[in-house]
Amino acid sequence: MTENIRPAIIVFPASNCEKDMAQVLQEVFSLSPILVWHTETHLSNDITHVILPGGFSFGDYLRAGALAAHSPIMAEVKRLARFGLPTLGVCNGFQILCEAKLLPGVLLRNHHDRFVCTVSRMTWFGARQTHVPQTIHLPIAHRDGRFYAGDATIDRLREEDGIALVYDDADENGDALVNGAKACIAGIVGGPKRNILGLMPHPERMASEHMLGSDGLRILKDFLFGQDDERQNDCKL
Amino acid sequence: MKDKTIASFSTLSDLSLTHEQHAHEAGLSLEEYDRIKRLLGRVPSKVELGIIGAMWSEHCSYKSSRAHLSKLPVSGPQVLVGPGENAGAIDIGDGLAIVFKIESHNHPSFIEPFQGAATGVGGILRDIFTMGARPFALANLLRFGKPSQKRVPFLLNGVVGGIASYGNCFGVPTVMSNVDFHESYDGNNLVNAFAIGVVQKEDIFFGRASGVKNRVLYVGAKTGRDGIMGAVMASDTFMEDAKSKRPTVQVGDPFIEKLLLEACLLAFKEKLVVGVQDMGAAGLTCSIFEMANRASTGLAINLDHVPLRDETMTAYDIMLSESQERMLMVVAPKDVARLKQIFEHFGLDCADIGHVSGDGIVRIHHKGHDVVELSATLIIENAPRYRRSYISEIPALRQSIKDGVNVDVATAVESFKNDLGQKDLTYITSQFDHHIGLATIVGPNVADAVLIKVPNSRKAVALSLVSHGKLCKIHAMEGARRLIFQAALEVSTQGAEPVGITNCLNFGSPENVPVMTDLKHAIDGMAQAATSLSVPVVSGNVSLYNETKGQPILPTLAICLVGLADTPSCYTKFSRAKENHRLVLLGELPDDYTGAEAVIDELPSGMSPKPWDGDFILCMAAILRRGVLDDLIDCASVVGRGGLLLSLIKIMAGSGLGADLDLASICPRDELSLALLSEDAPRVLLAMSEDKFAALAKLCENLVPINALGRLHGDEFAIKHQGQIIFSEQKNVLIANFATSLEEYLASH
Amino acid sequence: MSKKTRVVVTVKKDVLDPAGVAIKKELVRQGLVDIADVRVGKVIDITFRHNGDPQKHLSLIKAVSHNLLSNPVVEDFALISDDE
Amino acid sequence: MSKKTRVVVTVKKDVLDPAGVAIKKELVRQGLVDIADVRVGKVIDITFRHNGDPQKHLSLIKAVSHNLLSNPVVEDFALISDDE
Ligand SMILES: Nc1ncnc2c1ncn2[C@@H]1O[C@H](COP(=O)(O)OP(=O)(O)O)[C@@H](O)[C@H]1O
Ligand SMILES: [Mg+2]
DSSP: OOTTOOEEEEEOTTBOSHHHHHHHHHHTTOOOOEEEETTOOOOOTTOOEEEEOOBOGGGGOSSTTTTGGGSTHHHHHHHHHHHTOOEEEETHHHHHHHHTTSSSSEEEOOTTSSOEEEEEEEEEOOSSSOOSOEEEEEEEEESSOEEEOOHHHHHHHHHTTOEEEEESOBOTTSOBTTTOOGGGEEEEEESTTSOEEEESSOGGGGSBTTTTBSTHHHHHHHHHHSOOSOOGGGSOO | OTTSOHHHHHTTSOTTSOHHHHHHHTTOOHHHHHHHHHHHTSOOOHHHHHHHHHHTSHHHHOTTTHHHHTTSOOOOTTEEEOBTBSSEEEEEETTEEEEEEEEEOHHHHHHSHHHHHHHHHHHHHHHHHTTTOEEEEEEEEEEESOTTSTHHHHHHHHHHHHHHHHHHHHTOOEEEEEEEEOGGGTTOOEEEEEEEEEEEGGGOOOOOOOSTTOEEEEEESOBOSTTTTHHHHTTSOBOSOGGGGOOOOOOOOHHHHHHHHHHHHHHHHTTOOSEEEEOOTTHHHHHHHHHHHHHTOEEEEEGGGSOBSSTTOOHHHHHHOOOSSEEEEEEOGGGHHHHHHHHHHTTOEEEEEEEEESSSEEEEEETTEEEEEEEHHHHHHTSOOOOOOOOOOOOOOOOOOOTTOOOOHHHHHHHHHHOGGGSOOHHHHTTSOOSTTSOEEEOTTSSSSEEEEOTTSSOEEEEEEEOOHHHHHHOHHHHHHHHHHHHHHHHHTTTOEEEEEEEEEEOSOTTSHHHHHHHHHHHHHHHHHHHHHTOOEEEEEEEOOOEETTEEOOOEEEEEEEEEESOTTOOOOGGGOOTTOEEEEEEOOOOOOTTOTTTGGGOOTTOOOOOOOHHHHHHHHHHHHHHHHTTOOSEEEEOOTTHHHHHHHHHHHHHTOOEEEEGGGTSOGGGHHHHHHOOOSOEEEEEEOGGGHHHHHHHHTTTSOEEEEEEEOSSEEEEEETTEEEEEEEHHHHHHHHHHHHHHHHHTO | OOEEEEEEEEEOTTSOOHHHHHHHHHHHHTTOTTEEEEEEEEEEEEEEOTTSOHHHHHHHHHHHIIIIISOTTTEEEEEEEEEO | OOEEEEEEEEEOTTSOOHHHHHHHHHHHHTTOTTEEEEEEEEEEEEEEOTTSOHHHHHHHHHHHIIIIISOTTTEEEEEEEEEO
């Protein structure tokens, strides 16, 4: 099942989670991802998945993800994503997807104005495949993680099952306690085939029992295989 | 060279100032100025004076501490690089080495806490990756003034924000913080940053400008007017107002640093580099002179090629700027083109600014003038060495202060509530990414020592970062010894064997006899303890003149001890303590209060702590390691500041359980407070399942006392003596006090 | 000779601005009790070399202000040009 | 009626502004090749309720601009007052 899968991980200046992601794809899924520098303009034809990793591309200067969204490689990423290629943005990658307008909304400075690194409880609704809500725990690490979009956009996301992941703990307005994200949104899905997924938490940091936990596997499996069954046998760990 | 006319130099000087005034500006005393004239046989130029002033500053020359530091044990079979290089390196087997150091950035962090702390992190990271190692963890030790002081929240938020912004962006986990508050830091907060990296043993790089005719490359960010004469500033006390001593503040750019890391590691991997050093304190000056001196070579440098932010900068500015994220590399001429390609790929400057010469002379050229002509060796090897006065007599050890001190448990609990140094640090540590790298096995606040997997290796390192200013103030030598002993016990609770130490000596002015006395004794104590455990000290930093208006800080020796764990699947965590686990105390019973947090401020002067025995510590550490590796022990806390009581609270907070104790097994009724609050004996509190106790007791037999105190259970914290309740409190009340007040306190200011 | 353009980027009215909220709180505490609102935005000061074409610059700057310097989902921008 | 004051906070001339450097690079890439320099600062827009005393406000704002809104170690500030 994995032999046809060939993910590309895009590396921007000061991306810093690309190695973690590559390690998990290799060790847990036996995949051979390739790393692609942001100045490239073309992705080879055998690429089946594109991942924008976490980090601080361009130092988060101006706005998180804004400068990276204008990188040369992003024209190609946009073209393929709009064509239906599975595309995942994690943390800074999510910010880039929004700045590149591949996903609606924007990620603003956390409401408490601080960076926050913790493990949060969330509900996962699925991306390429929707399913019954599942409670999972995932680590977050960001300063600009407050998802924001206008009410009309949020309504549309709700109607189209575009909200893939929400934080469980809300304030009185229904926004996330941990960072102020509107409607507790931690991840959204879009694109012609529900193929573009943006997430603030880091699934790659919880991809084995030897790490913080393994809940991230559900999300990675959905993204890689388009389904979320307990495919334990396909994974080494 | 000597016959070169003085006139050609003095034309470059600002004629409105006398030479003496120039010397003063450069931070040199008149005697030092005369020494320079004698050494050179002529009057130095203004640029030369600036250079020598920086090189001879306390910060760069260690003129007050060097003589004493030579007592530290620095070698051992596993030591690959000891003090003298950018960082120390230890062989961890499998062809790998770990490289680590701790560095202070105290003065800059007081003037501008955010940038000061951020650039402190940047500096220590460069010290690690200049050695060729990829950094994989950061830690920090922070000291602030008393909590009620108005500037403290501003300083704390600034420092924490600065560390977060730099470390998080650079992409290395910040795995541990040691934070405390005391009025002696009111005018001098401390920021000590630690970093550790890993490298293939044979790929370690050194800061040496070897190979005549090799080229000198400047790589990284451009040079601006940042922090000119920062090294001199860091070698002075603060007078009335820190504002009067403000060079342009250095601003850190972690984005550039991350690119510099990747570019340098790529250049190293392609074996394109002969020698390399980062530009830290005293910038270009320090790297040029140190690299030349280490290789006994000279360098010919043309400043016209240095990439500048502002073209109007003078030679003096360029030589003394402390702009961040820059490195000096010595490379073979044939490799220059490829190196330029690499740095360009990462969007960084890379300029060929000169070459290595065989005559030992550093010649610097700027806009048609030769502005410097100095022998590197002459300047460095002839830096002044001061034998600052100190009192050699060590305060007598062992004076019991058991009698007359009376603390009841309830009062002690109450006092901990007000002591922010004892609080849970989640407010701070949650602002640092401590998960990145997938290597954090035991992270911040969940055990005494953290445990981090070494990338590309099966092994892990355990880190313990400790300091105890109040105890070192009472008795610097025993205070220093205990820090190393405590740290050794802490890494042992993660199943790790101590392999190396780095340290930061943060003290007041060495010209102040009591301060110099403490400094000397602290180094001696560190040397004794490290020797008795056979753990080498491989790197460190000295930060002196931390005083304001004649008031020095507490003698703050920060020890970071690194342990190596071969089997990182065995470890302890507070949260691994489970309902009905036994609480077990390992170690001797204290018989006095010296150094105990609960009473330390009220101690009569001249008291001294009981000396801990190195052999006993070795024995305890070995038992702990065995107990952890045999999976007998789930949770451990080395009894330190706050005594047994604080260790109990930590375990309750981490496990969410109450505790039911009867202390009759370890002390008579009237010594309950002593047992709970004293810090005077090496002890470790453990939680473990009932059925494993016998096996641990067997390990301890005839070596280390072991006593069962009770069990973890329910919602209450109850201390009994022969069944009679002495103190009880809802565990949630205790935990809440321990866990939240740092954040609440800051919010309320 | 040289020409400066200032791009002022402000946060749209109904978007929470945590820095503004924090500053307002502190200003009120320091005695500025009449404050109705505080909003924090960005300025980007762009200096050109003397020899460029001012008209061309202005239209280019408008374009980048819209698609790079501000994010229209949450921000507005204004240009202030200023000869020296 | 209401009164607005704008405080513009900019990074001091000799102090490195990494954000400005990064933005400049991108603007040059996008065709603004004549750019000499880009610096990023902050604007803080303070709106007062109608009934305050403008003179008093101004002097208070000056004071807080110096020690709260800007960091005098690395930043300068300027006030722009503006009646609506
Ligand atoms: N307290 C100490 N213990 C051991 N080694 C020390 C100590 N202080 C300084 N050193 C060593 O002296 C050398 C110079 O240190 P330092 O001036 O801090 O370097 P840098 O130029 O990176 O700031 C380093 O090799 C350092 O490890
Ligand atoms: Mg160094």
